[in-house]
Amino acid sequence: MEGTDNGQTPIVKIRPEDASGSLRASLSSLAQNEGPQEVIIEAEPVKKKTVRGLHLPVRAFKSRENRDPNNxxxxxxxxxxxxxxxxxxxxxxxxxxxxxxxxxxxxxxxxxxxxxxxxxxxxxxxxxxxxxxxxxxxxxxxxxxxxxxxxxxxxxxxxxxxxxxALCDPFYRSIGLVFSNLRVRTEKFVV
Known part of the structure; x- marks a missing residue:
């Protein structure tokens, strides 16, 4: 017996006597342990796999996408x-x-x-x-x-x-010591 819950999720109800094979054994053991007369299995609706964009008309497909987003x-x-x-x-x-x-x-x-x-x-x-x-x-x-x-x-x-x-540091330190003793003084004259 099948139905829907609020029109969203289909509900499949299976009685142990309606099932076959291993499903019947599982449902029978479930019925003996818990005692229900029917088991409700909720499943999401099966979605058809569609290739992106192929279900749209050509004009809608062309106008819907920016095919050069990085210009x-x-x-x-x-x-x-x-x-x-x-x-x-x-x-x-x-x-x-x-x-x-x-x-x-x-x-x-x-x-x-x-x-x-x-x-x-x-x-x-x-x-x-x-x-x-x-x-x-x-x-x-x-x-x-x-x-x-x-x-x-x-x-x-x-x-x-x-x-x-080893080779350059002594030279640059010597040059630095030579120029470290220079004093530069600036004065501003207003005429």
Whole structure:
């Protein structure tokens, strides 16, 4: 017997005699220990798994997302007014200007869609493989090499610091002592 609790969660009621196999044995032992005549199992409704965005109409999908949140392709945001401009004294009739604007947008969108359909899918796979390879190289080659160089350079940096302090510190201390005895006095004369 099935029902819903407040219209939200479906409730499934099972009697031990309606169950089969191991579920019947479990329900029978539960009924003997606790004594209920029916067991209520509450379950969340089954949610259909949908691919993000594919259930939306095309216009809603395109207008819903910012596909360049980091403005990586800022220079590609080219509208009709960014390309076609008329100088002073030359004016296209309003209808022709509007139609040109619409055809520019239509041609750009169609060409980009077709090109993306044929090139975008293979290139996305290729770029995925390339970045996976680079990530693998970074994890398994570059990061260990960098760590090894840091270990080696820490020994060299200690040696270098000792050499510099042994060779240069006496010279700079002497220069410092020479200039420490200089006294500079400034006076302001008002004329």
């Amino acid at each position: 990586v392709n800022e220079e590609l945001k080219v509208q009709f007014d960014d390309i076609i401009n008329e100088p002073e004294g030359f004016y296209t009739p309003k209808f022709s200007w509007h139609l040109s604007n619409e055809l520019y947008g239509f041609g750009r969108a169609c060409c980009y869609s077709v090109t993306t359909l044929f090139c975008g899918i293979p290139f996305s796979f290729i770029w995925g493989v390339i970045f996976a390879f680079l990530a693998c190289l970074n994890v398994w080659v570059f990061a260990p090499c960098k760590r090894g160089h840091l270990i080696n350079l820490s020994c060299i940096s200690g040696f270098w610091a000792t050499c510099v302090s």
